[in-house]
Amino acid sequence: MNPPILLLWCLLALTVATADADDDYRAPESIADTTRIDADDAWRLFREGVPFVDVRLAADYRAGRIPGAINLTIMRDADDPRNRFTREALLEVAGGRDRPVVLYCNEFDCWRTEAAIRRALEWGFDDLHYFPGGYPEWSRRNYPFE
Numbered sequence: 001m002n003p004p005i006l007l008l009w010c011l012l013a014l015t016v017a018t019a020d021a022d023d024d025y026r027a028p029e030s031i032a033d034t035t036r037i038d039a040d041d042a043w044r045l046f047r048e049g050v051p052f053v054d055v056r057l058a059a060d061y062r063a064g065r066i067p068g069a070i071n072l073t074i075m076r077d078a079d080d081p082r083n084r085f086t087r088e089a090l091l092e093v094a095g096g097r098d099r100p101v102v103l104y105c106n107e108f109d110c111w112r113t114e115a116a117i118r119r120a121l122e123w124g125f126d127d128l129h130y131f132p133g134g135y136p137e138w139s140r141r142n143y144p145f146e
Contacts, residue, residue, distance in 0.1 A: 031117050045102055046102075050100045051070065051095070053085075055112040071084065072090065072093070073085065090123070094125065107132070107137060
């Protein structure tokens, strides 16, 4: 086989394998040192004025979100120019490392919420609300959205 063609096939196989790995992701039931919440808990926190952080891609955020949620897209590589999930940005939204904040994404097959929670824990945030059902669960409950 022609070497450039072989290289292209290898790159294609690698891309497909990487995509399949993401397809198999399932959010954990819980994450140590956080409070796991469902849509009803999220609604209660929303009414109490707790800030919500949407860690999805900007296009998903623009398509629909929990009212007032701040989009801090998280990328696997913190140096990715699309990454907006930084210690400083989260601190600004939460108002302090000891203040409550809800983090969410696109339901149980989205790795972003878990990744954001783990980074926030490393940064010393200690009142994190893990909402693995995310925006889809929220909207199915007919809670308000933008």
